[in-house]
Amino acid sequence: MTRLLSSRNCLGMLFAILAVLPMIANLYVTFIGNLALIYIVLSLGLNLLIGNAGQFALAHAAMYGIGAYATGLLKIDAGLPYFIAAPAGALAACAIGTLLALPALRLSGIYLALATLAFAQAAVWVFGHWDAVTYGAAGFSIPPVNFSPLPLRPELGMYYLSWLVALLLLVFAWNLVRSRLGRALIAMRDNEVAAQALGINLLRHKAIAFALSGFYAGAAGALYAGVLNFVSPEGFGLFQLVIIKAMIVVGGLGYVAGSVFGAVLLVVLLEAVRDLPSLQEIAFGLVLLSFMLLLPQGLVGSLRRRFPGWDEPRHVSKAAVSRILKAPAVVEVGR
Amino acid sequence: MLAYLVASGITTGSLYALIALGVVVLYKAAGVVNFSHGEQIMLGGYFAYSFYLLAHLGYVPAALLAVMGTAAIGLLTFYVGFRPLIGQGMMSVLLATLGLSFLLKGIARYFWGGAGDYLAFPPLLSPQPVDLGIIAVLPQQLVVLAASGLILVSFALFFNLTRMGKWMQAAAGNIKAARLLGVPVERVFLWTFAVGAALSGAAAVLMAPLTLLYPDMGFLLFVKGFAAAVLGGINSLRGAVVGGLLMGVIEQLGAGYIHTGLQELSAFLIIMLMLIVMPRGLLGGPEARRV
DSSP, X not given: OGGGSOHHHHHHHHHHHHHHHHHHSOHHHHHHHHHHXXXXXXXXXXXXXXXXXXXXXXXXXXHHHHHHHHHHHHHHTSXXXXXXXXXXXXXXXXXXXXXXXXXXXXXXXXXXXXXXHHHHHHHHHHHHHOHHHHOOTTOEEOOOOOOXXXXXXXXXXXXXXXXXXXXXXXXXHHHHTTSHHHHHHHHHHHOHHHHHHTTOOHHHHHHHHHHHHHHHHHHHHHHHHHHHSEEOGGGGSHHHHHHHHHHHHHHOTTOHHHHHHHHHHHHHHHHHTTTOHHHHHHHHHHHHHHHHHHOTTHHHHHHHHHOTTOOOOTTOOHHHHHHHHTOOOSSOXXX | OHHHHHHHHHHHHHHHHHHHHHHHHHHHHHOOOOTTHHHHHHHHHHHHHIIIIISOOOHHHHHHHHHHHHHHHHHHHIIXXXXXXXXXXXXXXXXXHHHHHHHHHHHHHHHHOXXXXXXXXXXXXXXOOEEETTEEEOHHHHHHHHHXXXXXXXXXXXXXXXXXXXXXHHHHHOHHHHHHTTOOHHHHXXXXXXXXXXXHHHHHHHHGGGSEEOTTHHHHHHHHHHHHHHHHOTTOHHHHHHHHHHHXXXXXXXXXXXXXXXXXXXXXXXXXXXXXXXXXXXXXXXXOOOO
């Protein structure tokens, strides 16, 4: 019986529900479902970087913004169709994400976190102030995506496109963590020196981890630009970062299924308290804080302990979670 | 122009020095960075505003109460975001204090400000500039300079002369040895959080008459304080002061001569550059990589 309650079945069920959602729900709920799909892509990418590769970077929201901006600008300024602009946007975020691996070679722990955060905030500043290219703080709007050969309205088309992208990237991540590359990333997370001794090239694997996570964030940004038809710097700041971070902490660091469930749960919470920005902040702060204190393994981590049939990969143990969080400091204090 | 920019850079820089000092003390003694540091500053400003304007206390009692209030927030941070996570690594403290920072920000927004509400703290002294030979400065700037100098000196005395200060140094030097020698390490951490928060409260009450109060003000100030700490060397107390003053002057000169955007951007650029090129900072101690 417990076999029924496995993360593969739960994920399948969730995507089946999301597939029929536009047929049974109104436009508003469909839009929320679409947001959830975008956040699933975002948190999958961040969890690969932090949970699996152990690189504690805080630039994910900026990568998301770069994907959205690149897609939108390629569409309205270069006149490219969405289906060319969107992959290009994702690749742009992927390229810039790869460059972030360079500081990650020298820095770890808190230093990496703050250097990438500084980069992210600088990027948001550029979105808002480089008026000639990004249209400044007011943002810009994009014409709706044309699905013309298919008989789809733009909203519905974007919904199913997001569904498909999220599913593909989920399957990719699911297989990646079980592959040779995924195990190499985990080895690097758990002990860099030991990983190097096993012949794992740190530069290459850090670059791959940052590139993958940048690609996921960029793809999410491209979807976001298509769904909202509007891009402005507001959506990519610190609060966005905390939302995505809270998703993977709630779902479970290092669990592919955790990224998905955390994203869906927090999107629902976000909508429930949407009317008051102060309540949103209080709710998210409390969620992040209480999960760190009470359930650092996240929902999937504790599910896996309760239900022996829960088929998560074995790579994530309690010890591994504490290793993710215990990234060593670069500077040992007070010598 | 140059003299004016340098003077106002040193004024804001002395406030950054106070913030950076809090960052460094916490990093040295407890080995963590508190992400809700900026929210302590923001709350300090709101406390001062409430005591001064709503409770009609004088500026000095209001300032003292506000500093005590932020120290209490520091104790809260210790009990909620640090003590339960001892031994679980600095990243979990980072995430927990990130959660706490949003909690505090949300609470402040709920009580003091709606969307985009800015509160103005009335100027305490006449806004008439004082002529000091080559430059003219605002009286409030002189007060800020004098007060932060006083706070820095008394902090140095506390750190070097009192027993708690010496315990803090011992804990910063080698936590295991300190514990073996009977230093009550946990109490030292508690005091470290309180002192760091009190420093940010002091920065807040000095800053309040020069600026506007709004719930999102904290993060940028924290980033500037952190940039100052990184600039001076994150494990050097003297470095924090030097870094703070330099940070203030750099951002004023950058904003004045190159582009006004550098006022906001310089802290991020300095963090990125320093961490990549010179992670030890100007006055930081030797670097040791933990394996």
